[in-house]
Amino acid sequence: MELTGSQIIVQFLKDEGVEFLFGYPGGAVLHIYDELHKQNDVKHILVRHEQGATHAADGYARATGKPGVVLVTSGPGATNAVTGIATAHMDSVPMVILTGQVPTPWIGSDAFQEADTVGITRPCVKHNFLVKDIRDLALTLKKAFYVATTGRPGPVVVDIPKDVTDPNVRIPYEYPRQVAMRSYNPVVKGHPGQIKRAVDLILSARRPVIYTGGGVVLGNGSEALTRLVRHLKYPITQTLMGLGSYPATDPLFLGMLGMHGTYEANMAMHECDVLIAIGARFDDRVTGKLDTFCPTAKIVHVDIDPASISKNVPVDVPIVGDVVSVMQEMLRLLEASGGAPDPDALGAWWSHIEEWRSHHCLEFDRDSRVIKPQAVIEALYRVTKGQAIVTSDVGQHQMWAAQFYKFDQPRRWLNSGGLGTMGFGLPAAMGAKLAFPDTTVACVTGEGSIQMCLQELSTCKQYGLPVKIVNLNNRYLGMVRQWQEFFYDNRYSHSYMDALPDFKKLSEAYGHVGMLIDKPEDVEPALEEAMASDQLVFMDFITDPTENVYPMIEAGKGHHEMTLPPHMSPERELA
Amino acid sequence: MRHIISILMENEAGALSRVAGLFSARGYNIESLTVAPTEDASMSRMTLVTSGSDTVIEQITKQLNKLVDVVKLIELSTGPHIEREMMLIKLEARGADREEFKRLSDIYGGRVIDVTDATYVIELTGRGDKLDAFIATVDETKIIEVVRTGSSGVARGARTLRL
Numbered sequence: 130m131e132l133t134g135s136q137i138i139v140q141f142l143k144d145e146g147v148e149f150l151f152g153y154p155g156g157a158v159l160h161i162y163d164e165l166h167k168q169n170d171v172k173h174i175l176v177r178h179e180q181g182a183t184h185a186a187d188g189y190a191r192a193t194g195k196p197g198v199v200l201v202t203s204g205p206g207a208t209n210a211v212t213g214i215a216t217a218h219m220d221s222v223p224m225v226i227l228t229g230q231v232p233t234p235w236i237g238s239d240a241f242q243e244a245d246t247v248g249i250t251r252p253c254v255k256h257n258f259l260v261k262d263i264r265d266l267a268l269t270l271k272k273a274f275y276v277a278t279t280g281r282p283g284p285v286v287v288d289i290p291k292d293v294t295d296p297n298v299r300i301p302y303e304y305p306r307q308v309a310m311r312s313y314n315p316v317v318k319g320h321p322g323q324i325k326r327a328v329d330l331i332l333s334a335r336r337p338v339i340y341t342g343g344g345v346v347l348g349n350g351s352e353a354l355t356r357l358v359r360h361l362k363y364p365i366t367q368t369l370m371g372l373g374s375y376p377a378t379d380p381l382f383l384g385m386l387g388m389h390g391t392y393e394a395n396m397a398m399h400e401c402d403v404l405i406a407i408g409a410r411f412d413d414r415v416t417g418k419l420d421t422f423c424p425t426a427k428i429v430h431v432d433i434d435p436a437s438i439s440k441n442v443p444v445d446v447p448i449v450g451d452v453v454s455v456m457q458e459m460l461r462l463l464e465a466s467g468g469a470p471d472p473d474a475l476g477a478w479w480s481h482i483e484e485w486r487s488h489h490c491l492e493f494d495r496d497s498r499v500i501k502p503q504a505v506i507e508a509l510y511r512v513t514k515g516q517a518i519v520t521s522d523v524g525q526h527q528m529w530a531a532q533f534y535k536f537d538q539p540r541r542w543l544n545s546g547g548l549g550t551m552g553f554g555l556p557a558a559m560g561a562k563l564a565f566p567d568t569t570v571a572c573v574t575g576e577g578s579i580q581m582c583l584q585e586l587s588t589c590k591q592y593g594l595p596v597k598i599v600n601l602n603n604r605y606l607g608m609v610r611q612w613q614e615f616f617y618d619n620r621y622s623h624s625y626m627d628a629l630p631d632f633k634k635l636s637e638a639y640g641h642v643g644m645l646i647d648k649p650e651d652v653e654p655a656l657e658e659a660m661a662s663d664q665l666v667f668m669d670f671i672t673d674p675t676e677n678v679y680p681m682i683e684a685g686k687g688h689h690e691m692t693l694p695p696h697m698s699p700e701r702e703l704a
Numbered sequence: 705m706r707h708i709i710s711i712l713m714e715n716e717a718g719a720l721s722r723v724a725g726l727f728s729a730r731g732y733n734i735e736s737l738t739v740a741p742t743e744d745a746s747m748s749r750m751t752l753v754t755s756g757s758d759t760v761i762e763q764i765t766k767q768l769n770k771l772v773d774v775v776k777l778i779e780l781s782t783g784p785h786i787e788r789e790m791m792l793i794k795l796e797a798r799g800a801d802r803e804e805f806k807r808l809s810d811i812y813g814g815r816v817i818d819v820t821d822a823t824y825v826i827e828l829t830g831r832g833d834k835l836d837a838f839i840a841t842v843d844e845t846k847i848i849e850v851v852r853t854g855s856s857g858v859a860r861g862a863r864t865l866r867l
């Protein structure tokens with residue numbers, strides 16, 4: 130089959146099984162758009178801003194586990210996509226981003242809409258390519274998908290100069306089914322000797338904690354993890370990125386750990402003697418002050434990326450490998466050995482944990498006459514029966530969503546953790562809704578964040594995506610305001626949002642349904658009504674502007690030095 | 705501690721900038737970096753001299769290995785190895801200095817490879833500290849230019865870095 134470069138791209142995407150292409154046209158990609166026009170297999174979703182395209186593809190990828198695919202033009206198209214690429218990179222999300230480039234002979238001449246896309250994106254991609262010859266096109270695309278989806282996943286950019294897609298140049302095309310790269314061979318199986326050492330250590334534990342992260346979601350390790358945890362009956366805590374990969378409603382689950390983690394999870398970290406870290410990267414939001422991190426623990430760390438191991442915290446038993454294969458091997462050894470942890474020690478440890486848990490660190494004022502943001506998330510959980518896909522933006526609302534929506538399944542909680550990108554929520558919800566049209570998709574956001582990719586309301590209209598927007602409107606860049614309250618003596622420098630739009634009217638102007646909810650008793654009925662609707666509903670909840678996220682580990686403090694909510698006695702702060 | 709890392713990488717446009725970018729983005733030191741193609745035209749070999757604690761060096765090698773263009777690497781400084789650097793040094797050479805510089809060059813095993821009535825260019829190869837010593841020996845005011853390649857190295861004996 131002789132095809133042009135543009136035809137190769139479109140045919141390749143079909144052959145690769147790509148369902149959706151999130152994009153925005155422009156000069157450098159017009160040949161490709163002309164080919165897209167002639168077919169219906171790859172569905173193109175026209176966003177309203179290239180950042181939206183990247184977040185939508187990212188949301189699709191997080192929800193499905195399949196790579197998200199983006200097409201943007203050169204120069205401003207590519208630079209607009211950078212925020213979304215960096216967001217995916219920090220959270221290890223598989224994506225392939227095709228960017229148009231000026232024709233090869235013009236590269237380097239400051240041509241119209243020229244930007245050094247490979248140079249600009251280099252530090253925020255897993256890898257990138259510039260295709261200078263049509264004969265390299267198909268194989269490079271294959272490599273891009275291969276690299277993006279294997280090992281530690283990540284975004285891969287393929288920069289394609291316009292002459293490579295010239296409608297007058299044809300070459301034979303065959304879908305490259307496989308690709309081998311001598312310089313890229315991700316490890317999958319963990320070292321058996323190390324796994325054996327880990328199992329011995331795990332069984333010797335008296336105060337164990339299992340700490341898991343996004344790697345279990347990314348590696349589809351939820352089932353293996355659940356079996357492992359239930360076999361051991363050890364307490365488990367998860368990072369913001371790991372939520373859902375172990376059922377949050379299970380009593381063995383201590384809640385999230387870290388800066389806004391629960392009292393019981395952080396205290397258990399501080400006092401554990403064996404820490405079993407799986408697919409988590411010891412981020413600073415999780416560890417707090419490194420000098421006091423898990424001071425009495427021996428640490429096992431399972432990660433597919435050797436560079437994640439002993440990066441911030443030196444570990445005792447490193448295991449490079451895929452979460453599923455390593456956990457299955459651990460289970461096999463555990464079952465074969467018949468060994469079990471000391472029941473008395475474990476019992477004593479659990480009583481200790483239950484004591485911490487009995488303080489109910491997430492309690493909030495349920496009798497408030499203003500809407501408490503936590504109450505909205507609890508109601509959302511009830512109304513959606515815990516079955517929704519929830520995306521979020523960045524700020525206080527994100528933390529409340531993580532703390533109060535109990536995710537029992539993986540790939541239901543989609544948020545930007547590593548980069549913390551405001552504007553992520555709405556486009557990510559579009560991507561998830563396209564993938565799962567029959568599942569409720571809610572976007573928990575704030576009046577600050579939603580305005581960063583608000584234009585995508587128009588995309589939702591065009592493609593009929595009835596996402597439910599839960600705007601926790603506190604009139605503040607609340608997370609910033611909270612820091613200013615705690616650390617800057619209440620000097621609220623530029624964190625108050627004056628002149629907010631009327632979100633109800635605004636969503637109506639986009640052709641959607643808008644609701645304004647300002648009384649606590651209206652919260653649940655509003656959510657019921659919104660979920661029953663077949664339209665996009667923008668719920669603007671006017672929430673308590675003074676509410677803070679608790680517990681909180683201030684920067685530079687340890688897990689045992691949490692700032693606790695007002696209802697917990699002050700002595701407890703240094704328990 | 706000073707470390708020498710030898711890297712085999714795909715001879716792709718941009719491969720060098722990935723390494724250089726990694727070092728600047730992560731705040732690692734680069735003392736020197738040399739790169740050139742090997743007998744296999746599809747691969748380049750780089751010698752990178754860096755410094756840092758053992759933990760930092762461990763991260764550096766892991767991060768380098770993570771680069772998709774990096775095929776293989778070894779840390780030369782963990783075993784017996786040979787390290788060489790070449791220097792071209794242009795000296796102001798008049799009168800009695802001409803004899804003196806020639807003698808010095810001989811002592812260091814160098815060669816005078818360009819001569820004019822006022823200048824010499826001396827070529828000298830060796831470990832970096834030998835080149836430093838040569839520079840220190842010459843009267844500073846007579847040095848016109850110093851051009852050094854940076855170190856390249858190879859492991860002694862059976863230890864190799866190849867596909």
Ligand SMILES: Cc1cc2nc3c(=O)[nH]c(=O)nc-3n(C[C@H](O)[C@H](O)[C@H](O)COP(=O)(O)OP(=O)(O)OC[C@H]3O[C@@H](n4cnc5c(N)ncnc54)[C@H](O)[C@@H]3O)c2cc1C
Nearest residue numbers: 342343344348368369387388389408410433452546547549
């Ligand atoms: C406002 C705000 C507040 C935050 N507060 C908190 C907080 O209180 N607590 C918290 O936990 N986070 C918090 N975060 C998020 C935090 O910044 C990090 O994004 C997060 O902690 C990282 O999660 P992780 O360790 O699970 O790593 P991820 O970024 O999810 O990385 C996954 C790890 O798993 C590995 N991996 C991937 N695939 C596999 C596989 N198949 N097999 C094995 N390993 C694999 C990767 O190599 C990587 O090391 C906050 C973020 C924001 C924006």
Ligand SMILES: Cc1ncc(C[n+]2csc(CCOP(=O)(O)OP(=O)(O)O)c2C)c(N)n1
Nearest residue numbers: 524525526551575576577578605606607608
């Ligand atoms: C693009 C971007 N700019 C700035 C920030 C810093 N930031 C983090 S949270 C936050 C406030 C978010 O406000 P809002 O969306 O109203 O959420 P709230 O905290 O009030 O719930 C800001 C400005 C960010 N994370 N992302």
Ligand SMILES: [Mg+2]
Nearest residue numbers: 575576605607
């Ligand atoms: Mg707000």
